[in-house]
Structures are given as C-alpha cells and as structure tokens.
Amino acid sequence: MSLRIHRMLSIPGRRLYSQQHIPPRNWQLAGHVPPTSLLFDDDAAPVIDLSEDEPPSPPNKCPAVAPTPEQWRRHREQIKKTFPDGWNPTRKVSRDAMDGLRSLHAFDKDTFSCAVLADKFKISPEAVRRILRSKWEPSREKRGRLAERERRSREEWIAKRRQEEKDRAAQILSEARQDDNPRPHSRSSRVKPRTSSSSSDVYPSRRAKFKILCDIFRLVRGIYLHDPIVCANAKVDKRRLTCHC
Incomplete structure (x- = not known):
C-alpha cells in the first residue's frame, strides 16, 4: 500500500487537492539589481510630471455654444408652469380598483388617506373623495x-x-415563395412582333414549310440533272418562296 502511494506521488504532473497548484516562477533575476525608481532618485529632476504627454480624447458630442432660442425657452417655461409634476395624466379606475380603494381606506384611514390613495392610484384627490362617499355597489x-x-x-x-x-x-x-419561384409569362403578356401582312403569310405552319422545302429541293434537283420534266412538275409559288420561313 505504501509503495502504491509512493508511485502515485512520484508521477510527474499528478495533482492532489492538498497541494497548491501554482506553477513555479524562476525568471533567473537573482543576479540582476532592479533599476532605481525615478521617484526615489536624488539625481533626477526635483519636479516630475506624471501627466500624459498626449492630450485627452475629445468628447463624442460637443456642448451647445449658442444659447437656447427664445421660442424654445418660452415653450419650456410654459410646459413647466402647466405641468409642475411632469406629465401625469388622469386615469380611469376600474370597479375592482374602486373596491380595493375602499377596502384600503376602511382598513386604516390614517395610513391610506385621500392624498396617499390619489398618489398611488394616479387620480385626483377629489375623485378619491367621491369614490369613498359613494355607497352604490x-x-x-x-x-x-x-x-x-x-x-x-x-x-x-x-x-x-x-x-x-x-x-x-x-x-x-x-411573398417569399413568389420571390423564390417567379411566375412564367403568359402567352397574352408576350410581346408579338409587328407584321405588315396577315399571320398566315408571315408565319406558315410546319406542313407549309415542309412543302416549300420539298418544292425547292425538287426544283434544284431538276436544274442540276437537267431534267425538264422535274422542272415542269415542280410547282413553286413565288409568294411562298419569298416568305420568311
């Protein structure tokens, strides 16, 4: 048992609650003499200025230099004269508050006087007197x-x-869903190109386009092969050839 305790104590970095866990400080300053402070140096200047060399930082907000305008000063004086206790408007008292006011006054009339109740309930003393005089319930x-x-x-x-x-x-x-998924434009909202002729002439169908291409191919083939029959049978409308297909 003693050997086990000795091993536990000999383990490096082992912390025990009975020991003080302060790391050793060995700065190796034993052979160096500390410098003499200026406050205790006789050879130094007799007056030592300990103030900061840099000026203090200016405040965030500069105080007002110009006096208060006359209209603002008169308005402030009138407000103080009208409301000496500050803004304290009259308030409505509920029926439960009236019952509580009567109960407090009946419990101790000296402690809960009219002035105290008026101050606590934020109403005028005349209203407190009327509530206390009223017997209707x-x-x-x-x-x-x-x-x-x-x-x-x-x-x-x-x-x-x-x-x-x-x-x-x-x-x-x-609104968030509309921003994430924008609505596609409808056909009616699409901008149509301006046309000088009818839509059937400018935008032929696929079948008409295919027929025109077939007629052109037959005509070119007949011209290339010098076949007069093909050239005669290939009926190509000049109007369809000049259209934008």
Whole structure:
C-alpha cells in the first residue's frame, strides 16, 4: 500500500487537492539589481510630471455654444408652469380598483388617506373623495355580467391580434415563395412582333414549310440533272418562296 502511494506521488504532473497548484516562477533575476525608481532618485529632476504627454480624447458630442432660442425657452417655461409634476395624466379606475380603494381606506384611514390613495392610484384627490362617499355597489348578477363582458372583450382582442399575426405571416410567406419561384409569362403578356401582312403569310405552319422545302429541293434537283420534266412538275409559288420561313 505504501509503495502504491509512493508511485502515485512520484508521477510527474499528478495533482492532489492538498497541494497548491501554482506553477513555479524562476525568471533567473537573482543576479540582476532592479533599476532605481525615478521617484526615489536624488539625481533626477526635483519636479516630475506624471501627466500624459498626449492630450485627452475629445468628447463624442460637443456642448451647445449658442444659447437656447427664445421660442424654445418660452415653450419650456410654459410646459413647466402647466405641468409642475411632469406629465401625469388622469386615469380611469376600474370597479375592482374602486373596491380595493375602499377596502384600503376602511382598513386604516390614517395610513391610506385621500392624498396617499390619489398618489398611488394616479387620480385626483377629489375623485378619491367621491369614490369613498359613494355607497352604490352593483348587484351580484350585474357584477357577473360586467365581469363576463370584460372577459369577452379581452378574448376578442386577443383573437383579433392572433388573426392579424397569422395574416401577416401568410402574406410574408407568399411573398417569399413568389420571390423564390417567379411566375412564367403568359402567352397574352408576350410581346408579338409587328407584321405588315396577315399571320398566315408571315408565319406558315410546319406542313407549309415542309412543302416549300420539298418544292425547292425538287426544283434544284431538276436544274442540276437537267431534267425538264422535274422542272415542269415542280410547282413553286413565288409568294411562298419569298416568305420568311
């Protein structure tokens, strides 16, 4: 057992949790004397400037040099005068919020005063006083109808947004498919060349082309063989010979 432990400890590169794993640092600087710092050098200059030689980098945005225009200054003063607390518009309070407001005020009137409730619910103190003075509460049936209407309106709004997202996604997908696979041009959209004569004369059918070529071949063959019968039988229309086939 002791031999096994000795072998484990003698293995190079073996790491143990009980040892400190810091690599040895031997920079071989024992025979070299470190240079004297300028701060402790008596022969150096009495005043040492430790500032940077290069100037500091300029800021990204230069501050405004010209004063604020008169119309902007008057507008800013009027806004501060009209809204001393900043932009804090009045808000509508739901029926559940009204019930919670009444419950908080009934729980502790000193802690949840009108000013505190107006500040927390973002409404005017007069609205808080009117809510606390009002004793009307809807019946259980009407409360259920109101809750059902709110739930239905919320579900309709969510369904509408989902449908809009689906339509937008389908439109984007169709546009991507059209870009990947362009539609071939239809026959009606092809540009037709301008013709001075009828289409039957300018664009003969394949059979007419073949017949013209056969007549020309027979005529050339008869001329080459000096066969008057072939030349007489080869009926070639000058109009068909001059057509663009």
